[in-house]
Amino acid sequence: MIYLDNAATTWPKSPGVGEAMLYFLDHVGANPGRAGHRLAVDAARIVYSAREAVAELFGAPDPLRVVFGANVTEALNLALRGLLCPGDHVITSSMEHNSVMRPLRALERQGVGVTVVGCSSEGFLDPALVEAAIRPDTKMIVLNHASNVVGTILPVAEVGQIARRHGLLLLADVAQTAGAFPIDMQADAIDLLAFTGHKSLYGPMGTGGLVIGERVDPSLLEPLKRGGTGSRSEREEQPDFSPDACESGTPNAVGLAGLEAGIRWVLQRGVEAIRAHEMALAQQLLDGLQAVPNVTVYGGLEASRQTATVSFNIRGMEPSDVGLRLDDEYAILCRVGLHCSPAAHKTLDTFPGGTVRFGLAALNTAEEVRAAIEAVRQLSRQAQ
Amino acid sequence: MTPDGYAVILVHSTSHAMRVERLLRDEGIACKMIPVPRHISSDCGVCIRILCQEIDAACCILEAAHVEVESIQTI
16 A cells, blocks of 8 residues: 555654554543643643644744644634734735635634735745735735645745734744744744644644744734633633643643654654655656656646645546545555645636645655556556 | 752743743752642642752743743742
């Protein structure tokens, strides 16, 4: 079996992730932050270590500004719904996932102005167009760091500088790049960083969060939910300090144990080394697929300008049929369709049909890529 | 070491307590996480117990790291 659905969720996980989760369940297991006994303290230490790992990976100075949640979608909702009010204006790109588009469309109905800046048909964004879209009431720019459809990298750092010049906040959705592409909140001028644990951080599903930069006052962030935090228990009002303000309820501590192990593996291997490996695989895949007759490959077609996620179609064959036959006949697992990103597919002119997506990750090999290209070649011969 | 009494460092939350523990242990200051003594606060969280003689050193470390401390009390 060849697993190429890593842009949705990486699998297999990196060494140590499963062990860390099993250790938590078998030997720790208590509720972090809800008691002072040794197991509760051990659990709290594990959760805090996960905060430290996240802060180290993204160059965030204070682990207490790492707010954990279920996934990047929750983190994006927290940032968008927690900071934008009717009368505010927000700018985004036409390559966004619905995890950004749907909260924005809902906010739009409540009186938040939304401008979607168009990207090129390869999926790239011109920062000058973002700057041109800024209005007096603009408060935030929210940007996908890399497309989940074609992997194209958006100019987060350049837009971050634009945001700083205009006194705006930059919210970066790093679902596709965290662990696979170097990210530094300071250098990239990211004020709010929304990440998920289950992709290239190699953690389990149900982990993710929002890292709050120094230009944002955490007490101004309206929580998505309120409840028990284990702190200020004498009061019936929600605490206003990070991370407790936005972390009500028992956290997914077993998941965070796994997330920390995944991030430690990424840090040990090195994001630059992972990036080099994935870039080589991506170029091999791009070149190989382009050489197959009847195959259209989308995006920039240069590995240096994208992640290791590649979208394509075989002429005369529906993406759903390609996906089914790859699974049934070649045991190659991928994702087909619109990938929760109708805006991106409209930009790429692949809407509503969608594409076949191969998402590579650090544990894929050149041999797997070769086999995937060969499978597509065989299918394309049978097309039309 | 001659016991000369303990002090507890009270912070906003367990997450803050974990940060304090990490910072102090990295600098060689012995500390133990304990439930917040009932006579100090009705909170259900934890605090950090250190030796009284290390209060000054601990304060310096926490100040340098910009950790917000609610109070430090001898027990």
